[in-house]
Amino acid sequence: xxxxxxxxxxxxxxxxxxxxxxxxxxxxxxxxxxxxxxxxxxxxxxxxxxxxxxxxxxxxxxxxxxxxxxxxxxxxxxxxxxxxxxxxxxxxxxxxxxxxxxxxxxxxxxxxxxxxxxxxxxxxxxxxxxxxxxxxxxxxxxxxxxxxxxxxxxxxxxxxxxxxxxxxxxxxxxxxxxxxxxxxxxxxxxxxxxxxxxxxxxxxxxxxxxxxxxxxxxxxxxxxxxxxxxxxxxxxxxxxxxxxxx
Amino acid sequence: xxxxxxxxxxxxxxxxxxxxxxxxxxxxxxxxxxxxxxxxxxxxxxxxxxxxxxxxxxxxxxxxxxxxxxxxxxxxxxxxxxxxxxxxxxxxxxxxxxxxxxxxxxxxxxxxxxxxxxxxxxxxxxxxxxxxxxxxxxxxxxxxxxxxxxxxxxxxxxxxxxxxxxxxxxxxxxxxxxxxxxxxxxxxxxxxxxxxxxxxxxxxxxxxxxxxxxxxxxx
Ligand SMILES: Nc1ncnc2c1ncn2[C@@H]1O[C@H](COP(=O)(O)OP(=O)(O)OP(=O)(O)O)[C@@H](O)[C@H]1O
Ligand SMILES: [Mg+2]
Numbered sequence: 001x002x003x004x005x006x007x008x009x010x011x012x013x014x015x016x017x018x019x020x021x022x023x024x025x026x027x028x029x030x031x032x033x034x035x036x037x038x039x040x041x042x043x044x045x046x047x048x049x050x051x052x053x054x055x056x057x058x059x060x061x062x063x064x065x066x067x068x069x070x071x072x073x074x075x076x077x078x079x080x081x082x083x084x085x086x087x088x089x090x091x092x093x094x095x096x097x098x099x100x101x102x103x104x105x106x107x108x109x110x111x112x113x114x115x116x117x118x119x120x121x122x123x124x125x126x127x128x129x130x131x132x133x134x135x136x137x138x139x140x141x142x143x144x145x146x147x148x149x150x151x152x153x154x155x156x157x158x159x160x161x162x163x164x165x166x167x168x169x170x171x172x173x174x175x176x177x178x179x180x181x182x183x184x185x186x187x188x189x190x191x192x193x194x195x196x197x198x199x200x201x202x203x204x205x206x207x208x209x210x211x212x213x214x215x216x217x218x219x220x221x222x223x224x225x226x227x228x229x230x231x232x233x234x235x236x237x238x239x240x241x242x243x244x245x246x
Numbered sequence: 247x248x249x250x251x252x253x254x255x256x257x258x259x260x261x262x263x264x265x266x267x268x269x270x271x272x273x274x275x276x277x278x279x280x281x282x283x284x285x286x287x288x289x290x291x292x293x294x295x296x297x298x299x300x301x302x303x304x305x306x307x308x309x310x311x312x313x314x315x316x317x318x319x320x321x322x323x324x325x326x327x328x329x330x331x332x333x334x335x336x337x338x339x340x341x342x343x344x345x346x347x348x349x350x351x352x353x354x355x356x357x358x359x360x361x362x363x364x365x366x367x368x369x370x371x372x373x374x375x376x377x378x379x380x381x382x383x384x385x386x387x388x389x390x391x392x393x394x395x396x397x398x399x400x401x402x403x404x405x406x407x408x409x410x411x412x413x414x415x416x417x418x419x420x421x422x423x424x425x426x427x428x429x430x431x432x433x434x435x436x437x438x439x440x441x442x443x444x445x446x447x448x449x450x451x452x453x454x455x456x457x458x459x460x461x462x463x464x465x
Binding site for chain 1: 360362363365366367368369370371372373376380381384385461462463
């Protein structure tokens with residue numbers, strides 16, 4: 001069953017097309033890695049899934065909710081509750097402790113009772129290896145720890161799909177692995193994930209599917225083994241060659 | 247030579263008037279805070295007419311003297327058949343006036359919060375009102391505090407203007423004492439100290455609140 005569907009989706013910023021005629025089906029439990037050169041539209045595609053960017057043409061559906069280009073913004077909150085997002089810059093709320101960052105969604109949006117939300121948040125933070133840091137504020141945590149809190153915060157809403165937009169790009173090299181490790185465990189647990197990443201070895205090892213984008217279009221959509229060992233498209237090959245060099 | 251004995255004699259009367267000034271200031275400060283926040287939120291609203299209305303309010307109020315606004319409320323409003331007593335006219339004028347300045351302080355503070363903060367809230371499905379109250383405003387308090395206190399201090403000093411419509415505040419009382427006794431220096435010395443006392447309370451409040459609001463930035 002597909003959880004995320006794009007049908008001929010287009011997005012323009014002003015007169016500039018950033019996504020063109022994108023069609024896509026993400027199956028439940030699938031991990032799709034979105035890769036491609038800077039400016040390809042990867043972030044824009046991801047942000048259309050939870051409608052942080054409204055698309056300008058076509059139709060998107062998430063877990064059965066159909067979103068057109070004119071869906072009222074009030075109806076978008078229902079969609080967003082089903083989609084978790086992890087940002088490159090973490091975007092934790094600095095005035096709340098790690099525990100409060102994770103709890104506030106369930107308590108203020110889902111009206112989960114406080115004690116239950118607290119137990120759930122403690123459990124999630126424990127799972128991402130932060131049992132010892134729950135009372136700390138984001139400013140007291142390292143980048144890797146902050147990003148793991150951000151993952152727990154998204155998971156607390158029990159989303160049907162998780163979006164990761166370069167979740168490790170802002171991290172010091174020694175912290176990349178702890179975050180990728182958490183993502184890998186999520187994938188193994190059957191979480192549906194759309195992952196924009198520059199970590200090619202992670203994409204190859206963890207993803208079920210590679211979606212290669214350039215100039216606002218999906219250029220190639222293939223199994224990781226096929227994509228990395230025998231890319232079909234000339235642009236994929238050029239991209240991979242450059243990625244290997246760097 | 248300063249007549250200290252005279253100051254001691256007029257002190258109880260000045261203290262009572264000081265209480266009046268505090269009452270007026272507190273009432274108009276409350277009004278200005280609520281109104282100022284509302285105007286700031288209108289300014290930031292995506293609905294154009296609301297933004298324009300808020301802009302016009304700030305433009306009118308900041309662009310004209312407070313004294314003129316006070317006269318407008320006290321002398322012009324009665325032409326419509328609605329008479330305000332001097333105390334109320336004073337509180338309203340001070341409140342409406344400071345609200346314009348407060349709204350700009352609040353707007354700047356809200357806009358200083360990185361957009362990623364509310365984006366993360368929207369992304370988990372938080373509505374705009376909850377995002378504002380639980381994510382943006384708590385963080386905006388810290389940058390708003392110093393200019394807010396500064397404007398509140400201005401409000402206390404500006405409250406002396408209500409003396410012109412015969413509200414028995416500290417300044418009006420001081421004037422009525424020296425106009426009979428001619429001891430201007432003694433009266434103004436005592437009055438100045440009392441204004442300084444009131445504004446100092448706000449300075450202390452600022453220091454205390456800044457320390458409280460820093461809870462999450464102190465490592
Ligand atoms: N808010 C915006 N307004 C105008 N143009 C935008 C906006 N956001 C993105 N763009 C443009 O859309 C194009 C696609 O941007 P997008 O961020 O989706 O690329 P990306 O594939 O994520 O790139 P990167 O790897 O650098 O993050 C870029 O050319 C960018 O300049
Ligand atoms: Mg991007």
